[in-house]
Amino acid sequence: ETGVTQSPTHLIKTRGQQVTLRCSSQSGHNTVSWYQQALGQGPQFIFQYYREEENGRGNFPPRFSGLQFPNYSSELNVNALELDDSALYLCASSFSTGTQETQYFGPGTRLLVL
Amino acid sequence: AQRVTQPEKLLSVFKGAPVELKCNYSYSGSPELFWYVQYSRQRLQLLLRHISRESIKGFTADLNKGETSFHLKKPFAQEEDSAMYYCALSGSARQLTFGSGTQLTVLP
Numbered sequence: 001e002t003g004v005t006q007s008p009t010h011l012i013k014t015r016g017q018q019v020t021l022r023c024s025s026q027s028g029h030n031t032v033s034w035y036q037q038a039l040g041q042g043p044q045f046i047f048q049y050y051r052e053e054e055n056g057r058g059n060f061p062p063r064f065s066g067l068q069f070p071n072y073s074s075e076l077n078v079n080a081l082e083l084d085d086s087a088l089y090l091c092a093s094s095f096s097t098g099t100q101e102t103q104y105f106g107p108g109t110r111l112l113v114l
Numbered sequence: 115a116q117r118v119t120q121p122e123k124l125l126s127v128f129k130g131a132p133v134e135l136k137c138n139y140s141y142s143g144s145p146e147l148f149w150y151v152q153y154s155r156q157r158l159q160l161l162l163r164h165i166s167r168e169s170i171k172g173f174t175a176d177l178n179k180g181e182t183s184f185h186l187k188k189p190f191a192q193e194e195d196s197a198m199y200y201c202a203l204s205g206s207a208r209q210l211t212f213g214s215g216t217q218l219t220v221l222p
């Protein structure tokens with residue numbers, strides 16, 4: 001059984017650019033959630049995907065978008081990057097059964113916007 | 115709205131001493147509470163969840179609905195317990211709301 005993986009590990013972009021972050025879910029999991037963790041803060045929920053559909057969204061603007069693929073891997077896209085988007089982006093996968101489930105986190109992608 | 119508050123950013127205790135990491139929450143329904151831990155250079159991982167009522171690595175946490183708290187406790191701290199601890203809440207939407215974390219340092 002493989003855990004959650006994310007790519008790339010680090011990324012540097014400039015303001016106004018677009019970025020795509022990738023996540024491979026743990027084997028057997030059908031739900032993926034994305035979180036943004038700014039320095040010194042706890043992770044903040046961006047959105048969740050269940051069976052390729054968005055299943056909840058936090059307080060993030062529409063320039064944050066996502067996809068989940070049939071193999072349950074996922075992408076987070078951020079358009080028109082701003083300096084405040086610099087953060088660690090975490091992906092978490094889980095197996096949704098309709099009740100509360102445990103989310104397993106990846107190592108994160110550290111994004112720096114200059 | 116759901117909110118989690120961890121009042122201590124930093125906490126230091128000596129090895130063998132008891133430790134308590136505080137967590138208070140705000141949620142109108144019946145939440146599920148979690149403690150996540152992040153050891154140095156490792157990913158965030160689940161330590162325990164209140165619904166399981168387990169003791170993991172000697173840690174326990176009791177949900178107090180009256181005080182809306184979910185404090186994490188261990189009677190005898192070990193140096194390997196040094197890490198960042200996050201309290202998290204999951205409501206009906208199944209999204210996790212995290213506190214800002216407490217960095218625990220266990221001194222020799």
